[in-house]
Amino acid sequence: MILSPEILKVLESAPLFLGIPNQLLAGQLSESRLHTLPAGQVLLVPNQPNNTIYIILSGRLRIQTQESSDEPIAILGEGECVGEMSMLGSEPVSAYVLAATDCRLLAIDHAAMWELINSSHAAAHNMLNILTRRIRNTNEIAAESLEHQQGYSGNSMVDELTGLYNQRWTKEKFERHLRRGIVGNKPSCLLLLEMDHLKEFSMNHGQLGGDQALRDIAYTALSCLRPDDQAGRHSGEKFAIFLPNTSLHDACAAAERLKMNISRSPVVLPNGDALPSITVSIGVSQARADDTLVSLFDRAEDALQSARDDGGNNVKSEN
Numbered sequence: 001m002i003l004s005p006e007i008l009k010v011l012e013s014a015p016l017f018l019g020i021p022n023q024l025l026a027g028q029l030s031e032s033r034l035h036t037l038p039a040g041q042v043l044l045v046p047n048q049p050n051n052t053i054y055i056i057l058s059g060r061l062r063i064q065t066q067e068s069s070d071e072p073i074a075i076l077g078e079g080e081c082v083g084e085m086s087m088l089g090s091e092p093v094s095a096y097v098l099a100a101t102d103c104r105l106l107a108i109d110h111a112a113m114w115e116l117i118n119s120s121h122a123a124a125h126n127m128l129n130i131l132t133r134r135i136r137n138t139n140e141i142a143a144e145s146l147e148h149q150q151g152y153s154g155n156s157m158v159d160e161l162t163g164l165y166n167q168r169w170t171k172e173k174f175e176r177h178l179r180r181g182i183v184g185n186k187p188s189c190l191l192l193l194e195m196d197h198l199k200e201f202s203m204n205h206g207q208l209g210g211d212q213a214l215r216d217i218a219y220t221a222l223s224c225l226r227p228d229d230q231a232g233r234h235s236g237e238k239f240a241i242f243l244p245n246t247s248l249h250d251a252c253a254a255a256e257r258l259k260m261n262i263s264r265s266p267v268v269l270p271n272g273d274a275l276p277s278i279t280v281s282i283g284v285s286q287a288r289a290d291d292t293l294v295s296l297f298d299r300a301e302d303a304l305q306s307a308r309d310d311g312g313n314n315v316k317s318e319n
Contacts, residue, residue: 003029007106010057014079015130015223019122028116029108037061037103039270043082044097050086051110055079059103059270060215064096075100075163077219084130087113101270132227159233161211162218170232174242175293177230181244182289189251191241192283192300193221193258196312198237205275213267213278220262224254240297248286248317255282255315263313279313286318 003011003026011017011025035054037043043061044050056078063073063082073095076082086093087110117123157169165173174190181188195201195217202210214237221231221239234240241258243251259280267275283304285296299318307314 002026003032007057010079011055011106013223014055014081016053016055016081016084016126017123018126020116020120020126024116024120028119029106029112031112032106032108035105035107037099037105039099039101039103042096042098043105044086044093044095046095047092050083050093053081053083053087053108053113055081055106055108057104057106058268058272060100061103062096062098062100064098066096073158075160075215077163077215079223080219081130084127088127088131129227162215162233164218164222164239165230165232167232167234170230170234170240170242171293173230173232174240177242177244178287178291178293178296181287182291186245187247188287189243189246189248190285190287190296190300191243191251191255191258192234192285192297192304193217193239193241193255193280194282194304194308195237196279196281196308201276201278208269209267209275212269212275216265216267217262217278217280220265221258224258224261240300248284251284251286252315252317255284258282259313259315281307281312282315283307284315284317 008022008025011029012022017025034057037059039059043054046065056076058078061076061080061082063076065073082097083093085091117127157165159166177188180186195213198210198213201213214233217239218231218233221241225231225241228244230242230244232240243254246254259282263277263279265277267278269275281304283300283302283306285299285303287296303316303318307316310316
């Protein structure tokens, strides 16, 4: 199959293929096939073998432990991949993967993927980052399951709209990372991000449009994170990102890149309708030796308010 310019454009920004020349992708993936998946249809089933990795070209996939569950482990969007752990590890599939919307997928078989990894250092590096994040998420899910078995109360750790971890999870996880950085005398920073003018956007484009904008922010944020960075939906249109081992200067640079990537990413509804681009404001605070998570968030909130006061589409750090 000849990869079209449209497909190559998606692959260029896909986490698995960052830094890989289009010529190499077009050559190595020439035997890949397009796969369409209607909303609600199952792609992968637990305990079944799998020798294919799927790249989402359009639409969204749900990952969940039960086929009929209303609570996904994660929601994946354009450019993200599924099937890599079972394919590379020659192990059965561990969770249900089904279409949250109508999807177009690029199916890459085991041999082609290994050939690309063996011929490209960037592909190997990208795959390692993806596997690291998957393993970390799996460990978090196992810990959450154990808590429920032992009688702990609480809701799901995943925000169903965006697929990010929810506020309860971020509080627990960020608290541990904050303490670890302070004890180890290593810098760490918090980004507090908010979509500009969400109310007006939703009034103009409906609740579906507002929800899609929030999903796209979440996906773009995830695609920009390093393996050790942590992101979650804080509340409403706000997202929180914790950056361990990061100075204030580097955190502000990361926030500027994230702001730019979000403003350049189109908001596309599941039916294919394109909506106007969106912008975000970001507040940045750096952890101090005497910080609590509350005080760190308070300073990030003050910086976020300053960014909003300056008209939005802005990054501000604590004074």
